[in-house]
Amino acid sequence: MELKELIAALTWPRAYPFAVDQVEVRQTHISVVFLAGPWAYKIKKPVAFSFVDFSTLEKRRYYCERELVLNRRLAPQVYRGVVPIAETEHGLELEESGPVVEWAVKMVRLPDQATLEWQVQHGAVEPTILTRLAERIARFHAEAERSPEIARYARAEAIAQLCRDNLQVGQQQIGRTISELVWHRLQELYEITLEKLRPRLDERVAQGIPCDTHGDMRLEHIYLFPDKSPPEDIAIIDCVEFNDSFRYADPVADMAFVVMDLLYEGRADLARVFADSYFDTSGNVAGRELLSWYVSYRAAVRGKVRSLLADEPEVPPDSRQRACAEARRYWMLAWQVLEHPDRRPILILVGGLPGVGKSSLAKALAERCHAVWLRSDTVRKELAGLFPTVSAEAKFRQGIYTPDWTQRTYAELLARAESLLSAGRRVVVDATFVQEQHRQQFLELAWRWAVPAVFLLCQADPAVVRERLRQRHGDVSDANWAIYEELARTWQALSPATERQTRILRTDGELAPVVAAALQVVQQTLDRAWLAA
Template sequence: MTEPNPADIAALFAPAPDAVIETHISRVFLAGDRAWKLKKAVALPYVDFSTLEKRRIACEREVSLNRRTAPQLYLGCRAIYRDPAGRLSFEPRAAPVEWLVEMRRFDPRQTLDRLLADGAVTPATIVALASDIAAFHAKAEPVDREAAAMVAQTIALNDAAFASLPAGALPAGALADFRAVQQAEVERRRSVLARRRAESRMRHGHGDLHLRNIAMIDGRPVLFDCLEFDDDLAAVDVLYDLAFLLMDLLQHRRGDLANLALNAWLEAMPDDAGIGLLPLYVALRAAIRCHIAALTDAGRVDAARYLGLARQALAPPPPRLVMVGGLSGTGKSTLARALAPDLGGPCGAVILRSDIVRKALHNVPALERLPQDSYTPDSSRRVYAVLLERARVLLQGGASVILDAVYGKAEERDAAAALAREMNCRCDGLWLTAAPEILTARVAARRNDASDATEDVVRWQLQTLRQPDDWKTVDAGADPGETLRQARAALA
């Protein structure tokens, strides 16, 4: 059964819908404060809406799955009936002739791709978004699927799509080179892929997590329009789910935001053992966008950029270890965040912050203050031991790491340097300095921060800790831009 004539459906929204948005598998009628989504009666290799029953199930599935992240947008499924005069109506009759997804309408200028183009996406938005994605992933239903099977399916679909492109749509040599490097990376990551299901990283995710499917609703980023028509395509590694967002940010030349999103997600959902898969996952996501863009002459330039991004993701620089140390209030975490996008690849370095690790060891939220008796020598040794062990796993996976901690003791610094030698990677120590009055003022002004340091702690550090002779000194008492310039010069 084909769907009713689109003009007849449009007549439901008197006098006429404000607009109709059409894709290859759906039509969306915008009317007043509602958006009504129709599934087209199509049968494609990856989706089958050819019967009314299949469209009903798809509509119900779309509402159910999207309510996981956007319950305020997805209002329900509505049946359409035909009255005796042949007109379509929402008034119940003998049997429905079509089904629609009813959604709350929102301002299309509030999707993150539009906001990013307008320069209106803030770091705070990205942190909130990544934290919400991590919370969604933590609650998502685990699936009985191997990560290697997910990767193989994606590569097969991509290969079939590349093969169907018109001759000359992509440079044959560049495509062949990418596919060879991609396969080599798959082989190199076999053992990591084999552990993902057992580690509960395979879940029913969003499946289509790019900037256009995220909107600011009531001041908060909201994920919508998840992939609902194929459970296999949505049964993914959570890191692969996140990789679509990261890849999209990289394609928009916002590696700073991609790094911020990655680290915010990792703070909520640590994944040290899996981070080595990120280059492959970003490349797979870029390859999908590449063959879609290459379908049209107008998209060929974008297709070439996506292919370049995919190839670049699979050629990251060697991992390195950077320690950012100094007394409380010197701005270690601010500098670490600024440095991270430019270290490693494709999304920059992973930041391990002692304050976050300490809170995790005590099983409390990052912003909850710990009692003073939690700060014992034994507790500090545990924190630095965890930092080192996590750094070891990340470096083994190929990720660059920034360790953000005071590093006031020689044995703490020596242990990190020894790890770098063991991992055969470059190691740099940056010691941040600032005048005592600046440090105490900064600490006193902190709000909503994981650090529990007080002005008394700063005064104790000033009396007790000394700058290491073998670390590079960075003046952190003046302009943050100058501090960053000095740090980058020291790491060059």
Template sequence: MGAQGSLADGLARSLARRSGLPVARAETHISWLLFCGPDAYKLKKPLKLTFLDFSTLALRQHFCEEELRLNRRLAPQLYLDVLPVTGPAEAPALGGTGPVIDHALHMRRFADDALWSTRLAQGRLTADDLTQLGERLSAFHGTAPRAAADGDHGQPADIAAATAKVLAPLLTWPHSAAQAQPLQAWLQAEEARLMPWWRRRLAEGFVREGHGDLHLGNVVQLPEGPTAFDCIEFDPALRWIDTLNDLAFLTMDLQVRGRSDLAFALLDGYLSHSGDWDGLTGLRYFEVYRALVRAMVAGLRQGQGGASADEPDYLGWALRHITPPAGGRGAPLLITHGLSGSGKSTWARALLQAAGAVRLRSDVERKRLFGLGPLDDSHAHGLDIYTAEATQRTFARLEDTARTLLQAGYPVIVDAAFLRRDQRERFAALAQALGSPWLILHCQAGPEELARRLAQRTATGQDPSEATAAVLKQQQGHAQGLDTDEARAAITVGECNAAGVAQVLQRWLEPH
């Protein structure tokens, strides 16, 4: 068992005597964990491995303190303190007065079924949970320290080297070589394409001190909402990464488990809050890299006889993820059309999850142009963001961003009223230029329902739209209906439901 096992045993006995409560124990390859009532304690094993060094008392104290500091950024309610462990290993005490023999990280315990990996398996994760986490992670990344452009982290050559290091064993193992070879060719081509982009991302401050290990097992559902925890403390290079590389671990983890709907709900929350549409240029590469990491770890476990029977097929997913759409078509484009309150955003949210699409929302992008957040009240800030010039700028931004996203291979939904014909025509031209399947989603609702929805939206204050009854009346007066050609490219919908979503997807995405 070793000295550390003896220390963990002794501390468990001490905790049980002091509290009168049972103590549960768990072990990872680098830590011991003790659970006693509402508390949890983590002891780092005195190890020196290729990727970490906990071999001395001073190093274990340092990394306990680093773990506390780093995780308090996202989960301050879980990470409480670093406590000295004193006394002999056979009868140690937490925070005692004798000689310090080790250190323990003190945490608040949470329920086992609060982990998102468990909640996903139980079917208890919702799109709202993912959207909320996406917004939280965007805020976290937005305030995280930035890497220097000439510093040690985020250099393009290092990104490619990290991928090559993970890919190397997969190319040699008999069970993975056939799948890894085409991935190698794709990764090398992507690296050549992305090198200038990686340099620009670093220069513009998108390499930040993130989490580094953002998978479903490191997200927890707390009473106040979801949050990530247990970030990487032992290797700065693994957490000083592009913000989309950080997020990619979680979007990959959801997709490989068959929940692309939740992955795109997460992405929608993150991008709506951050506006980092440019990050999608390299997201697919980062997701494939994360899948390779998981495949390598699974392969190592298989070699040690510890493979899990329900391990996802990471390499198979990665191969499907890099395969271009059949027929050489461009990524599909959909725009909404309808009065305020007609259900455009409800439909857009349902469709983005079902199709694995990215949504651009005019209400959000209009506010972003003026330095406002999605829920900020423009009137309270003394701004008039609804002038003809502001509308022109908004639609120009929507068109430019949609082009970037379509060229990156993502289906795009532009969520706007599109009441003017010239606004619709510029997106029809964009779809034609890129060879993108094209659909207008014409949303309708009765006058009473429109009024009810606008009143409800205003009362809750939880929607980016600032449309009022007066705005609705103005829209009704100047809206330009769909002409004959547009009507052929449109599908008319009412109340959003699963059958309607399936019908829209068939019309939009399937070849005709």
């Protein structure tokens, strides 16, 4: 039976051995999960990739049984059994007698709101939760099976081959989910970092540290039930059953999933709490040296997986589009974790009313940070076919300063910024940012590409501004005092989300101290985004 037919048949409530109103379907690149009432049924797609082989019914049954056994280590209350999908006189039915067309893992359905992912995204996670989770995972690793056979999968050369497999998929995605420049740089960093860590990796293999881990310990697989007693207060599901080489690993490679996902969600603060707690509990202090490497590796795996999902025809178009966007963010994360701090990209928005000195600051920051300076005044005149210093002075919202022209200008700035960020460049965008929608568009752009961002809001005393504007001649900006007053009148308040990424700079005085303060803010923004405290 074709996969599309099977999925269609199992979306009907009559296929289930209990009353159900609606069936929800979720897909990955290798499996399909059907959420029906209080239960979840997971089938394996008949795929054969370099890292997984579900090509026959017998193999799919075997791996369903493996999934059951392995996941009962961290979620025994969730995994109930392996059940048949049979052909009956009424069509396909689960848990019925008849010719078996497929096998499924039967699980207790868990609420999405209980996932650590949901709780992080909704700001419902306290650091103590991450500490408790780290302690649980450290104990799991301490008790996990170990052997020379398991340890050999964590050898430097074995890991290098897995990285090359990830990069091979990434290479096929150049221009879609990863830029050519980022791909080449990631490849270069993999070789450099692996050569540096090779002795440490092989030393840990000789010490017997690698073990049978979970292999896919992401936030969406971790469920929290604070009203229950341990060990049922935490359930970690969906470990890797289809490839031992993905599961046999250094414990740091396993806990790196949690760190990676927290960084992906923009919560480096929680990532640091989790990592510190894990290493304190496990006593595996030497493993810290490997953390950034494994975080990068895990992010690349996610980039590969989401890229593959985005190419599958049976996945709905909106899901493919979402997978493509997620893949871009994961690939960027994989690169930046390993990159030297001075080369990591950042989006710096420099805004404020005319005459406050934002362009002077933006130019200086671009030079000091090795960033590309995008100035709205210059771009606006380019779009109008004018030389930058040619005057286009007009009354408020007239000439090339109408709302339509302003929208075109910000759209072009956004497109140029995206092109540069996706290629791993640093960008300074210099504009008034009077409207909140424009601030949000650029901050959301940075989020899409996993790039730290900050809005530097320049403010100066009106008397100082008025004198600056009076003395201005031959500048790219056409703003005068009348325009300043109109823009001040129409200035939109910052939203809470924008305010969290905003730093106000007083720009009444000399430029040098303002640049120094701005550089400090930029460095703090980069530090907060990554593992460096």
